Amino acid sequence: MPEVSVSGVSIKGISAAVPSNREDNSTLESISERSRNEILNQVGIRYRHVAEETTTAADLCFTSAEKLLEQLKWLPSEIGLMVFVSQTPDYLVPGTATQLQDRLGLPTNCICLDINQGCAGYVYGLSVMSGMMRSFGIKRGLLLVGDTITKIISKEDNSLRPIFADAGTATALEFDAHSDEKMVFRLGSNGSSFQAIYTEDGGFRNLLNKDSLKMKVVSEGISRQANQLNMNGQAVFTFGLSTVASEIKKLLKSEQLTAPEIDYIVLHQANQLLNDSIVRKVGFDKSKAPTSLYNFGNTSCATIPLTLATQLREEIMNSRKTMLLSGFGVGLSWGNVILTTEKVICPKIIYC
């Protein structure tokens, strides 16, 4: 699909919440000193906020949304659309957005829906929100993006445990028919590689069974159940280097923009080496690519809004910024968008 452009919808606020419980990779005893150094220095992750058993992605998003509405001085009754993006919903049935409608006190005629997306989920969410708001004439909407992905990661998986963490975010969007602001998207998927990041059992293709729950040794230091997350890091890495970098270049070209005209490129936060490589390939200076990996790790769909709310908070609150946001991963899917923000309300990160 070529570029798609939506005009009149812009981001008015972004907030993020993480669990207060924090793990430190530098003291993680289950991994070797060498692995620890690789994770700290190459992958770039030190701290990870990990949710308690009773805290869900919906809880973290709810907290973010409540704070954001309060600071924006928006009334819940003004929200006409709410999208919840997650791969860790509260229940398999029904979707989580309906319960968030009730918890946030949104009107019962507010359109509420779930999107099952991961690393590209923020950009997919922005595309659905902006497209629906523009075509339906909805003035105000909330995009809630979060995951407690650690709940589906084996504690005995030394390849994934030091990488993944939890977060929930809220983004407030407003439609103004007279505004010239636009978001330009390039979205895509390659489902032939869906097994690069997936949980084999526990859905409706492979129902949860007794065998699903057996801890199996995959290799030294890696044991997991069939209903826990499995990732082929090399496949994801080459996907990022080739497809994602090329898609970003195509988007810049279509908009006749070059790196100097973009204030920031905000990439999904999975691996610093990968992000440095992508940034170099698409011609950006590293200083334009903020990172939140060190403090927050890979929080799945939440990484981009979490990075905006923590690394660029002052900038997006006080000035006008043109940014390229790039989400990529599970699916395998990718979503890139160029947008401009101005005076975004951005509460301090919430630890809950």
Next chain:
Amino acid sequence: MSVAIAEFIEVVKGLFADEELVEASTSFRELEEWSSMQALILIAAVDEHFGVTLPEKEFRKAITVEDLFRLTNSLIKNA
């Protein structure tokens, strides 16, 4: 356009502390320094220096540095 073996080996050597051990015939996965992270570093270095991304499945089949060199050159040729 193609890459010379000497140039390719130089790049691979630069990724290992014990670079004396890296030759065309070296089975790089058997080096003590090899790890899954080292694989990503190698893929990123080939991409940076030679402009091609080693596909995951073909990369896994490569045993020696020379295999990687051949794979890189075939990708450059088909680019």
